[in-house]
Amino acid sequence: MSRKLQANRLNMQAFAQDGTPLLETTLLQNLERLAQEAHGLAPDSVVSWQARAELRPQAGADDQIWLHLQAQTTVPLTCQRCMGAVAMPLEVDQWYRFVADEDIAMTEDDQSEEDLLVMEPQFDLLAVLEDELLMALPLVPMHEQCPVAPVLSAGEGDIGPDAAEKPHPFAVLAQLKGKK
Numbered sequence: 001m002s003r004k005l006q007a008n009r010l011n012m013q014a015f016a017q018d019g020t021p022l023l024e025t026t027l028l029q030n031l032e033r034l035a036q037e038a039h040g041l042a043p044d045s046v047v048s049w050q051a052r053a054e055l056r057p058q059a060g061a062d063d064q065i066w067l068h069l070q071a072q073t074t075v076p077l078t079c080q081r082c083m084g085a086v087a088m089p090l091e092v093d094q095w096y097r098f099v100a101d102e103d104i105a106m107t108e109d110d111q112s113e114e115d116l117l118v119m120e121p122q123f124d125l126l127a128v129l130e131d132e133l134l135m136a137l138p139l140v141p142m143h144e145q146c147p148v149a150p151v152l153s154a155g156e157g158d159i160g161p162d163a164a165e166k167p168h169p170f171a172v173l174a175q176l177k178g179k180k
């Protein structure tokens with residue numbers, strides 16, 4: 001095993017010719033833009049991902065390089081209802097086709113189902129992975145059911161030594177319903 005690939009400066013041509021998938025785990029804290037979105041990221045949180053590239057022959061042209069990227073992780077985000085941490089599973093499963101330059105990417109993007117990437121001698125696959133994970137983030141992260149009831153209005157209820165003995169909020173709700 002002398003094969004060492006650096007995912008942040010990958011020779012895509014060689015990677016596609018070889019065809020062997022890259023199976024990796026990357027610490028989420030090393031993906032700085034994603035880590036900024038997280039709510040209390042555990043230092044050992046990782047994203048598991050795999051990438052495989054292949055050459056697809058073209059009649060009268062150079063082979064095209066295609067890349068398949070898949071990733072799974074769970075990122076703690078800030079629930080927009082209770083402001084607590086909500087564990088959000090994220091998944092990536094995307095095909096890309098490499099093109100020679102930005103102009104081709106612009107003109108062909110609309111008519112392509114796959115995403116287009118511009119070829120670079122040392123391609124940063126980690127940046128693509130991070131972009132995809134950022135795009136997979138929900139706009140408004142929220143618990144399906146928040147672990148604590150949201151505070152309805154300030155000053156309601158007493159916060160004192162007796163607070164712990166307050167009846168469970170649902171019990172109070174049941175009482176209120178009973179009275180009506």
Ligand SMILES: [Zn+2]
Nearest residue numbers: 079082143146
């Ligand atoms: Zn919540």
